[in-house]
Amino acid sequence: MVDLTNMGLFLFDIDGVFLEGKNEPRLLSGRRIVAALRRRRVPFRLVTNTSTHSPEHIAETLGRLGVEVRADQIHSAVETTVAVAARRFPAGRCFAVAEPPVCALLEAAGLQVVPDAPADVVVVALCRNADYQMLSAAARCVRQGAALLACHRNRLWLDEKGYALSAGPWVAALEYATQAQAEIFGKPVAAFYDEARRPFGVAAASTLMIGDDVAADVRGAQEAGLVAGLVLTGKTRRDELDRLSAQPDLILEQVDDLADLLG
Numbered sequence: 001m002v003d004l005t006n007m008g009l010f011l012f013d014i015d016g017v018f019l020e021g022k023n024e025p026r027l028l029s030g031r032r033i034v035a036a037l038r039r040r041r042v043p044f045r046l047v048t049n050t051s052t053h054s055p056e057h058i059a060e061t062l063g064r065l066g067v068e069v070r071a072d073q074i075h076s077a078v079e080t081t082v083a084v085a086a087r088r089f090p091a092g093r094c095f096a097v098a099e100p101p102v103c104a105l106l107e108a109a110g111l112q113v114v115p116d117a118p119a120d121v122v123v124v125a126l127c128r129n130a131d132y133q134m135l136s137a138a139a140r141c142v143r144q145g146a147a148l149l150a151c152h153r154n155r156l157w158l159d160e161k162g163y164a165l166s167a168g169p170w171v172a173a174l175e176y177a178t179q180a181q182a183e184i185f186g187k188p189v190a191a192f193y194d195e196a197r198r199p200f201g202v203a204a205a206s207t208l209m210i211g212d213d214v215a216a217d218v219r220g221a222q223e224a225g226l227v228a229g230l231v232l233t234g235k236t237r238r239d240e241l242d243r244l245s246a247q248p249d250l251i252l253e254q255v256d257d258l259a260d261l262l263g
């Protein structure tokens with residue numbers, strides 16, 4: 001059993017923990033735990049591979065549903081990916097396999113989002129309007145020397161209908177086609193967790209990560225030295241617990257149950 005009194009920082013995944021669905025998200029749980037952490041002044045952060053919306057947009061959505069978080073309490077894989085792309089290729093040409101909000105962030109960071117090759121860098125995020133032409137153009141850029149950066153390589157996410165393709169299949173398609181290796185910035189990469197923890201100065205072993213994805217949230221966090229809890233409101237079902245590839249340190253029906261454990 002995890003000793004929660006030792007935990008100095010709480011990190012939470014968003015999709016499958018707080019929210020379900022992208023276009024009109026529904027609240028799964030989270031009002032009580034966020035209120036409890038705020039009341040106790042325990043630092044927490046929401047960490048997400050979500051690559052379709054900005055932290056401001058996510059904070060606003062959560063706020064509307066009664067979960068009070070500030071945009072700077074949300075750490076996203078997109079921010080890190082955009083920052084690295086802009087730092088390495090200042091004012092460079094960027095081909096984006098991404099939706100308009102991510103393209104806007106790339107442009108705001110000084111990159112020039114271009115419609116075809118050549119490019120200095122290709123950035124891949126979840127892109128629900130990706131098609132043959134877009135992926136072929138991305139492959140052309142990479143074959144001509146562009147760096148391949150990706151927010152994450154998640155296989156699936158849950159939309160209103162159930163499982164849907166995430167960004168990983170596009171990353172895999174581009175790697176396969178070009179024989180290049182993408183650089184990944186989101187969960188489960190350990191550097192993502194280090195980055196999320198950095199402003200707080202709390203040791204990895206005193207940080208609890210809660211998520212619904214065994215590979216990205218539980219195994220990823222444990223490999224980065226964190227303590228990891230699994231919620232059953234998202235990707236992982238109770239009947240799958242025996243065959244999990246990583247064993248969570250804590251299992252919760254829903255994230256608000258953590259408020260009861262805090263006492």
Ligand SMILES: [Mg+2]
Binds near residue numbers: 234
């Ligand atoms: Mg999730």
